[in-house]
Amino acid sequence: MKDNKYPSETFCLLPWVHLSTRPDGSMRVCCTANASSVGPTNDKEHGGQVGILKTDDGKPNNLNVTDFQTAWNSNYMKNVRKQMLNGEQPPSCIKCYKEEAAGHRSKRQWETDYWAQRVDMDKIVANTEEDGFSPAHLTYIDLRFGTKCQLGCIMCSPHDSSGWIKDWGAIFPKVQNESLKEIMQWENKGSTNHSSYNWHKENPIFWDQFYEQMPTMQQVYFAGGESLIIDEHYEILEYAVKNGYAKDLELRYNSNGVEWREDLFDLWKEFKIVRFHYSVDSIYKMNEYIRYPSTWERTEEVFHILDKETTDNVEVTVACAVNALNIYYIPDFIQWKLTQGFRKVNMWPFGAGGINYHFVYWPGHINVKVLPKWFKEECRKKYQDFYPWWKDNYHLGIPSWHNVEYKDWENAAYGIKRLEGMLSFMESEDWTIRLPELKEYLELCDAQRNTNFYETFTEMKSIFKNV
Numbered sequence: 001m002k003d004n005k006y007p008s009e010t011f012c013l014l015p016w017v018h019l020s021t022r023p024d025g026s027m028r029v030c031c032t033a034n035a036s037s038v039g040p041t042n043d044k045e046h047g048g049q050v051g052i053l054k055t056d057d058g059k060p061n062n063l064n065v066t067d068f069q070t071a072w073n074s075n076y077m078k079n080v081r082k083q084m085l086n087g088e089q090p091p092s093c094i095k096c097y098k099e100e101a102a103g104h105r106s107k108r109q110w111e112t113d114y115w116a117q118r119v120d121m122d123k124i125v126a127n128t129e130e131d132g133f134s135p136a137h138l139t140y141i142d143l144r145f146g147t148k149c150q151l152g153c154i155m156c157s158p159h160d161s162s163g164w165i166k167d168w169g170a171i172f173p174k175v176q177n178e179s180l181k182e183i184m185q186w187e188n189k190g191s192t193n194h195s196s197y198n199w200h201k202e203n204p205i206f207w208d209q210f211y212e213q214m215p216t217m218q219q220v221y222f223a224g225g226e227s228l229i230i231d232e233h234y235e236i237l238e239y240a241v242k243n244g245y246a247k248d249l250e251l252r253y254n255s256n257g258v259e260w261r262e263d264l265f266d267l268w269k270e271f272k273i274v275r276f277h278y279s280v281d282s283i284y285k286m287n288e289y290i291r292y293p294s295t296w297e298r299t300e301e302v303f304h305i306l307d308k309e310t311t312d313n314v315e316v317t318v319a320c321a322v323n324a325l326n327i328y329y330i331p332d333f334i335q336w337k338l339t340q341g342f343r344k345v346n347m348w349p350f351g352a353g354g355i356n357y358h359f360v361y362w363p364g365h366i367n368v369k370v371l372p373k374w375f376k377e378e379c380r381k382k383y384q385d386f387y388p389w390w391k392d393n394y395h396l397g398i399p400s401w402h403n404v405e406y407k408d409w410e411n412a413a414y415g416i417k418r419l420e421g422m423l424s425f426m427e428s429e430d431w432t433i434r435l436p437e438l439k440e441y442l443e444l445c446d447a448q449r450n451t452n453f454y455e456t457f458t459e460m461k462s463i464f465k466n467v
Helices: 068-072 075-085 091-101 107-116 121-126 162-174 178-183 204-216 231-242 264-268 284-290 296-309 327-338 373-397 406-410 416-427 432-449 458-464
Strands: 018-021 140-143 219-222 250-255 273-278 314-322 356-359
Touching: 018 068, 068 204, 091 107, 091 416, 162 432, 178 432, 204 231, 231 264, 273 296, 284 296, 296 314, 314 327, 327 373, 327 416, 356 416, 373 406, 373 416, 373 458, 432 458
Parallel strands: 018 140, 140 219, 219 250, 250 273, 273 314, 314 356
Antiparallel strands: none
16 A cells, blocks of 8 residues: 555554454454465464464453453554554455555555545554554444354355354265365364354443444444344344434445345434445356355345345445356356346446455465466456456446546446456466365365256366366
8 A cells, every 4th residue: 555645555544443353252353364374275374363363372362251442452453553553564464465466456455545534544543652552442343243144155164154064064074185174174163262153142241342332433344144134233223223323323244135134124224324245256056056055036136125125325235255166257247237227236436336356265275366377367368358348338337327437437446457456366376286175175065065066167167177
């Protein structure tokens, strides 16, 4: 981030305004801050669970046994702040720096740009002590209340989804590849180091501190498990409405959108803005495979419900988890989306009217870098063949009340430039050493789920020909 308005080139505003929770009660600098699998193997250059806040004895700083006020100025957090102010790259943040080096716009960049417009950054930094201590200023919190979820997405696990438990129990004992076996571990069913998927239950200290911060909080972000079927999510919304905080509070979601409580849309009306990132990764049978056992019929239905039946304070975007299985088909997804006649789904400027994307890092064998060189070249060719169509039809992603000239659209950070950055990231490293574990993983999933990778992703049949 080469911008003199920020304290350093490695600076990110999130450690001064934000905390992120995990479904097991662990806390992170942010949801991207975990570098455990950002390489071609499972070797952990900086130690395990990088990005998870730790106590001085090296154990996870978990909400089952501590509180976020204490974690806020733990030695771990203070050190992250110090490193950023000194222009160093904290190991917890390696994902963002790697994406930027490959020409992709990272979470660090867009979050810092976003929050720098909404808080007094200069004052916050000035109030940071030499050791990295910063007064608690929880402007934005990421909440993940356990693992309750209806789906068992191909890139997920029982660490994040209860929908994976049955399949994990059947698949894991059959795993032969040692790397795959390591990455699929679920030690003590997630109860290691005081962790618990019920951390938010019977936890008065957390709730007292959370509600104490709410009057000055600007955004609450809900993610999985699946927040729309979790009671505590609705309790927060009701509390904010009842106490008059909703009108100044932004809500943000990553959600599968499979189902929700009947009064959700009525609650949303009370909030300043709702940003609903609908987790869809492809179209038709491909999305059903990735987000198993969802149906495309329901997925498409929800698109239109969100587009037509939510109020104007609700923004709807696609949250596409870019991985080895779907990167080739993203142009098809964008084309489908643009031809649906949506009123609000990813309309300009979001994704330049296309869709939004983020990379899958864990499990490592599903990262886009695992693909063989020849297939990466096929991906690039497909994107280049797609660009003329998008240029001719870019207006389909722009509401009639926006006067967006072609040059503005073409130069938008989240349009073709974003796709090019995504391809560059894919091509930046060779992780084909992980192809054997991907092959075994998909075959084991297919046997358990009665799915068929080779029939669903027909253009990818040959990626394992030399494996």
